[in-house]
Amino acid sequence: MNLVSAGFFLGIVGLTLIVTYIAAKRTSSASDFYTAGGGLKGWQNGFAIAGDYLSAAAFLGVSGAIALTGFDGFFFSVGYVVANLVLLYIIAEPMRNLGRYTLADMLTARFNEKRIRGVAATGTIIIVILYMIAQLVGAGALIKLLFGIEYWLAVLIVGVMMTTYVLFGGMTATSWVQIIKAGLLLFGTGMLAVLVLAKFDFSLMKMFDTISTQHGDEYLVPGMKYTSAIDSVSMMMALVLGTSGLPHILMRFFTVKDAKTARSSISWTTWITAIFFSLTIFLGFGAMHFVGIDQILAESKAGNTAAPLLAEYLGGNIMLSFIGAVAFATILAVVSGLVLTGASAISHDIYGEIIMGGKLTEKQQVMAARIGSISIAIISILLALGAQSLNVSFLVSFAFCIGASANLPVILYTIYWKKFNANGAVAAMVTGLVSCLVLGAMGPNIWSPTGNAIFVGDPLVNLAVPAIITIPLGFIAGYLGSVLTAHKVEQAEAERIYKEIRVKANTGISVQDVSH
Amino acid sequence: MSNIKDINSAKRDSINYEAIDRMESFNRFVKKKNTFLFGTTVAFLTFYIFLPILAFQPVLQQKAIGSITWVWVYSLALFIMTIVLCTVYIKMAAKFDKFAAAVLNEYEKAGAK
Secondary structure (H helix, E strand, O other), X not given: OOHHHHHHHHHHHHHHHHHHHHHHHOOOOHHHHHHHHHOXXXXXXXXXXXXXXXXXXXXXXXXXXXXXXXXXXXXXXXXXXXXXXXXXXXXXXXXXXXXXXXXXXXXXXXXXXXXXXXXXXXXXXXXXXXHHHHHHHHHHHHHHHHHOOOHHHHHHHHHHHHHHHHHHHHHHHHHHHHHHHHHHHHHHHHHHHHHHHHHOOOOHHHHHHHHHHHOOHHHHOOOOOOOOHHHHHHHHHHHXXXXXXXXXXXXXXXXXXXXXXXXXXXXXXXXXXXXXXXXXXXXXXXXXXXXXXXXXXXXOOOOOOHHHHHHHHHHHHHHHHHHHHXXXXXXXXXXXXXXXXXXXXXXXXXXXXXXXXXXOOHHHHHHHHHHHHHHHHHHHHHHHHHOOOOOOXXXXXXXXXXXXXXXXXXXXXXXXXXXXXXXXXXXXXXXXXXXXXHHHHOXXXXXXXXXXXXXXXXXOOXXXXXXXXXXXXXXXXXXXXXXXXXHHOOHXXXXXXXXXXXXXXXXXXXXXXXXX | OHHHHHHHHHOOOOOOHHHHHHOHHHHHHHHHHHXXXXXXXXXXXXXXXXXXXXXXXXXXXXXEEXXXXXXXXXXXXXXHHHHHHHHHXXXXXXXXXXXXXXXXXXXXXXXXX
C-alpha cells in the first residue's frame, strides 16, 4: 500500500467514523436504531437507497461483465434501473403506510400471527446472509488486490468497520455512510466515464465503432454469456421483481415520515441509478479497449477489477487509489445496511416479538438490536472466511430470486388481495424460499461438469437463476394456500382487518399508529 | 398530507375504517388508482421483458446507427421510459393525495363514529 492510497483509505474511514460519532449521539430508542427515527428527507433516503442498489456487485461486477462479455453485462444495468418502477408504483407507499421496522411488521399488520413473523424473519436472515457472504468475499479479494492485505485480514477489517457503524450509529450512521458512498461513487464513475469518452473524442459513435472493428461485433449483441433467451429472461425477472422483495431495500422506506417522502426517495433513486448505470457502458467498454480483456482476466476471472484497472490506466496511481477507496466505501456501506437488516429480523422480529411477545422496554430493545448486530456480523464473517476459495458472486442473484419468489408475492397479496389469508402467506413464503434454494442448489452455479463450480457434475436444472420457475410458484402457492383453507378462517374478522389495511394503505391515515 | 395528520392525532383511537371502506368516494378513488398503477406496471414489465426475448432475435441484433445495434437502442428506450414513468407517477400521486384528503374530509364531515 502506498501513501496516496493509504491517504484515501484513511480519509474514508475517518469520515465515516465522524458520521458514526455524530449519529451515535442521536441514537437512543429502537426507532432511532432501526429507522433513524423516521426522520430522513426524500433526497437523503433516495441517495441511501441508491447506495444499497450500487453494491460492489453493481459497480465492479457490471463494469467487469460489460468489459468481458459486452452487451450481456449490460442486461444487469437495465434490470436494476427498471426495478425502480416496480418499487415506486406498487410497493413503496403502501409499505411506508403499513410497516414499522421490518417486512414482518408490515405482514403482521394484516395477519397478527407469530408463524408469519417467524417465516418472514427467516427469509430475511437467509437473504441477508447470502448477500453478505458475496459482498464480504468480494471485498476480501478486492482489498487484497488493491492494498496488498491478506484476505482474512481484509474481511476482518470490513467486518469490524460495519459492526462499528451499526452498533453505535444504527440506521442514522448506516444511512449517512450510504449517502456519502453513493455521492462518491457517482462522482468517481462520472469522472472515469468522461475520461473514457474524451479518448474517443467525445463521440459515442466512435466508441462503438472502435469496439466493433477492434474487438468484434459479438460484444455489441448478447450471446457471449447467455446463450438462450430463457436464461436471460429468468435473470431479468429476478432483477426487476427481486429488488422490491429485498428486505434491506424495503426497510429504507421506514426511515421517512410518510408516503409522499417515500415517493420522492424513489424518484431520487431512479435518477441516480439511471445516470450511474448509463455510465457503466463507458466503464465497461473503456476497460475492454484500454486495459484489454487478457489483462482483466489475469487479475480476476470474473472481471471484478476492470474498473480499478481502467482507473489506473486513465489517471495513474492517484485515480486507482481514489476508485479503490470508493469501492471500499461501497462495500462498507452495503454490508452495514445488511447487518442492520439482519439485526432487525433477529432482535426485533424473533427475539422481541416472537420470544418476548413484544414486551421489551425501549432500552432492552436497543440492547437486543446491538446484540443482534454483533451476532449477524460474526456469523457472516466466519462464513466469508470459510468461502474464500469459492466463486460466490452468484449468491447475490440468489438473494434477488428469493426476494422475488418469497417476499414479493406475499407483499402484493397482503396489500391488494382481499381473500388472502395467513395460510396462503406461509405457503407463498415457504414455497418461494425453498424452491429458490433447492433449484439453485441443483443449478449450474453449484454443479459444473468441467469443475468451474463448487461440485463436479451435470446440473439438474440448467438455469443460473431459477426465477422463471420460482416466482410463479410463489404466487401460485399463495393463491392455493388461501383458497384451499378459506373455510378455516374467521371471515368477518379477516374482512374487517383487510378493510383497515386497504384504508391505511391508500390514504396513509394513522401512519404513526401502526402498533403491531 | 397535513390535514391527514390532524385527523391522525385527533382521532387516533376512533377511526372507523369500515365506514371509510364503505364510502363510495373512497372506492372510486381506490379503483381509479389501482387501475392506473397496475395498468402501467403490466405495460412497462411487458415492454421490459421483451428485451431479453427479442435480444436474441436477428431484429435487435442488426445495426441501427453506425455500429450501435438495436439492443442498445431498446435499452436506451427502457431507461427513458423509466425516467418518464417516474415523473408521471409523481404527478399522478400528487393528484391521488388530493383525492385521499377529500375522502378523509368527507368522512370527517359526515361525523362517522
